[in-house]
Amino acid sequence: MQGFLYSEVLTVLALMVGGVATPWWVAQQGGAQALALNGTLTSVAAFLFMPLLAPLGDAWPKQRLMMAGLLLSALGAAGMAGMISAQAYSLGWVLAIGALGALAWGLMAPASLSIAAELVPSAQLPEALRLQRSAQSLGRVLGPAVGGLLVSASTGVAVWAQCGLLLAAALAVRAIPRHAAAAAAPRGAWRDELRQGLKASWSVKIERGWTLVSFVGSTCLLPGFGLLVPLKLQSLGLSGGWLGAAEAGLSLGMLGGALGGSNWVAARLGRFHTRVGGTLLQGLGLCLAGATSQGLLLVLALFGVGFANSCGVLAGQTHRMLAIPAHFRARLNAVSMMQLQVSAALGPALVGWALLHAEVSTVYVAMGAIGALSALGFLLVPGLREMLSLEHEQVRDWYAHQHPELFHAQSSPTS
The missing domain is CATH 1.20.1250.20 (MFS general substrate transporter like domains)
Known part of the structure; x- marks a missing residue:
């Protein structure tokens, strides 16, 4: 490790x-x-x-x-x-x-x-x-x-x-430590595995709902982490040094959440509420960053956004990884990363269009507000609350238990 x-x-x-x-x-x-x-x-x-x-x-x-x-x-x-x-x-x-x-x-x-x-x-x-x-x-x-x-x-x-x-x-x-590879696959198996991974990511209701809600949220939130920060600072007439401070604030917030903050919050609120609250607070933090006229308050807002990001991500990441059977993890993770890449491309395009019609602060607040509202989508994902309430051993291979027809038996790699 x-x-x-x-x-x-x-x-x-x-x-x-x-x-x-x-x-x-x-x-x-x-x-x-x-x-x-x-x-x-x-x-x-x-x-x-x-x-x-x-x-x-x-x-x-x-x-x-x-x-x-x-x-x-x-x-x-x-x-x-x-x-x-x-x-x-x-x-x-x-x-x-x-x-x-x-x-x-x-x-x-x-x-x-x-x-x-x-x-x-x-x-x-x-x-x-x-x-x-x-x-x-x-x-x-x-x-x-x-x-x-x-x-x-x-x-x-x-x-x-x-x-x-x-x-x-x-x-x-x-x-x-290097784990052994799976047995050599027959000709055409790669195509079948790719198809099975894409099918599973859409057919499992929790996975599909989680991906769709994350897509809406990340499309709105990601520009608030990156593109909109220098534009906001320029609109306030602040120097480039504030951009470094803003990036450091966001990163330190993420680090604080990862170093124990997420565990502390999840122990008191539960994993499901931490996941929902993390997305909600990220959006509200970006609203504050967009509305403020003070550089210091913007840096503090981004620190809070980074902390909320770590709390929300870590609250669900462990359970999702354990719920996916080992021989499907890379494929389903790839689908999640594709969703992030589409969001990373679509978000700036939406911001660019919005800036033709409104000021930077207005666009910043609007993107944060929509990102915050996207957290409510987690309330509609069927089975998510139940899955996040399970203990770690109970949630292992949970997707396979719920949908055995999608996850064909395959021996896990051994060391």
């Missing part, structure tokens, strides 16, 4: 450093059009690769997939760093490296989301997921500062550092 946590910190730190350095260089060399094209094509590639590669996460050792994804990401970072160092800008190569990164993410992300359930007993899974979330939040806290410092020295140095961090993460993954 220790190697996995090290890899999570290093991976998120690398992604944050690259997320600062690469767009900066592409915008300098190719302008906003090249930056937008790269972002769009990378998102489309990730959306396609995620479901296509998801069956591998249920058939191959997850440790091996994570290593492959990290090494491919490091290769892409090395290629980008080489271009920057040589001052040899090529939009074609930038797009190719973006597609390679999407391929790497498609291999790595579903495995990373579900591997914790293989590393610890069911009773320890909440603690394992809390530690995973803490590791990711630590990377988020450190990433912008490290990336900014490196870019101020040299963009090339920053991307070479990203490559080194990804290689270090791959080395950390080697310390994760």
Whole structure:
């Protein structure tokens, strides 16, 4: 588990450093059009690769997939760093490296989301997921500062550092115990597994309802975490330093929730109410961020949003992971990540349209309010309250018990 946590910190730190350095260089060399094209094509590639590669996460050792994804990401970072160092800008190569990164993410992300359930007993899974979330939040806290410092020295140095961090993460993954792969599948099984995963994600009422409610909520909430923050600060006439403070506030709130805040809240309110309340408070916090005219209050609001985000996510993540049979986890996690990617693309588009008709503060408050109202959708998801009330051993393979026809028997990987 220790190697996995090290890899999570290093991976998120690398992604944050690259997320600062690469767009900066592409915008300098190719302008906003090249930056937008790269972002769009990378998102489309990730959306396609995620479901296509998801069956591998249920058939191959997850440790091996994570290593492959990290090494491919490091290769892409090395290629980008080489271009920057040589001052040899090529939009074609930038797009190719973006597609390679999407391929790497498609291999790595579903495995990373579900591997914790293989590393610890069911009773320890909440603690394992809390530690995973803490590791990711630590990377988020450190990433912008490290990336900014490196870019101020040299963009090339920053991307070479990203490559080194990804290689270090791959080395950390080697310390994760490798579980045996499933038996070799017959020809055509990959297509069948992909179809079964998509069918299960829609046919299980809890999974379908959870995904739809999350889609509405994340479409409205994600712009409030990212796109709307610098626009709001600019509308207030505040300096760029406030953007760093706002990002730090959000990340520290997430870290606080992961380091024990979510457990404290769930112990007092219950998992279901924590899940609903987490989404509700995120939306209300973004309403406050949009309505305020004070930079400090905006930072504090985003801290609260980050805390509520960790509480809401962690309250349901453990039970959902245990409820999904082990040989379906990567595929269903991939569907959830596809939903997030669509939300991440649709949300900014809606914000852009709304800004043609209203001020930043009005749009910010409106998106937060709709996000808060989306929490009520969890009340309508059939069986969700019952599932979240179960103990960890009771909820294991719960989807299979409720829908045996969707989850064909398959032996779980063994160490």
